[in-house]
Amino acid sequence: MRRNLLKQAGAVLVLAAVLAGAWAQDDHPVQKRAFELPPNADLSYNLSARQGGFSLSGKALITWRAGDGKYATTAESRVSLLGKITENRSEGAIDSYGLAPAEFYEKRFRHDATTSKFDRGSKTLSFSDGDQTYPLKGGEQDRTSVTWQLVAQARAAGDKLKPGTRWAYFVAGRHDADPWIFRFIKREKVSTPAGEFDAWHVIREETEAVKGQKLDIWLAPAQDWYPVKLLFNDDGKDYVEQSVEKITKK
Template sequence: MMRSNLLKGGAVAALLALGLGVQAAAPVKRAVELPPPADIAYELNAQQRGFGLKGEALIAWRGGDGKYNVNVEARVPLIGKLTEYRSHGVIDNFGLAPDEFYEKRYRKDPTTTVFDRDSNTITFTDAKEPYVMKGGEQDRASVTWQLASVARAAGEAKFKPGSEWSFIVAGRRDAEPWTFKVMKREKIQTGMGELDTLLVTRQPRGEGKTEGVDIWLAPGQEWYPVKIRFRDDDREAIEQTVTKITKK
């Protein structure tokens, strides 16, 4: 029962991949400053229909020399690996420019989303129709690091409470706009002690919805995402909080 509840709706996948969105976004060329390469370990906590489950997540981020690579994994004892995401690509005038996004969920076949810049299209394993790229498109693994890279370049003077940052994000079968709003400055407790952060939230998809994503970026820790929380429409939540950052 705990397994089926945890995996219902792909909740962990939505957390690590940062969910879906529907707000409008237009291609915007932005300055980016990539965070230093690092392995980031997290404690994973899930509340699913009254059950509390714990696990761990690891994000391996590499960026430099005009390229980037990010790998994301989540594990829970007795179940094993729940999700795996891989994204790699280059850096262009819009920031991170994915070439390929790989996704593997527990008990599901893997999917691959390909960004073909020769034909200017995105193709999906789970969809027949391609998406025509306009520029600046991200995938579910790269968008967190695009956000962090934009924040580092903008600095706290511009990346401040009240500001909004929009991106087109591709998943397994389509691409759509996500808009993030910087909510407030906040001190949070982590496995690394108390950290000063900026809370960035992707709002629910529509009126009456409670689904959303909260990301805490830490300016004093290279703007790494030190905490992420996914909230679904059943008022359940999955949260990952940093325990260790190892720069590479």
């Protein structure tokens, strides 16, 4: 499989591709917004992909738990023949920004696991893979938590959301962190194995560094704004698509 697309698939499950670009130490793209955490749930997805001319299919699972001032979320994907190809975990606290990750774990197929640490005491973000560090200023996310931060803030915004709304985040990956910008496109009908949903179509905006690598997410307001579909597209050739088949509230 192509390395770039597997890297993005890991993020989804949590949502994942890097919006690359330089970030100055004295800049910070995050703004405080109201948030409303969704109910605890397990979300199962059908996964389909095209990689190097080969078609693949499998399953993906996302779990979301929050309570007592803490949260934990996991995401993993499996495909036929290869088995598990991505595994992500994020856990931390709830603060005035929303989710405040303490640790992000990522394991990709045929790669060593990595951990990103959010040290609130020293206010430093660091990585097991590399020496890069960033100051923590509030609101930072990782590739798994950012999906749920987006969901929580969209739930709070509700009917105030308008097409063209843009929200910026600062997101940690395996060995560095970058700004991500999500833009709300429009509400539309989306078909999934679990049925048809009225959903907000949200995209991650591209930069020159990730030109051609696209991420689309569909959030369903009537389903507590859970992500009911995600699509990663690499240069219009390879893709990974996840469509929800079951939502189980816990």
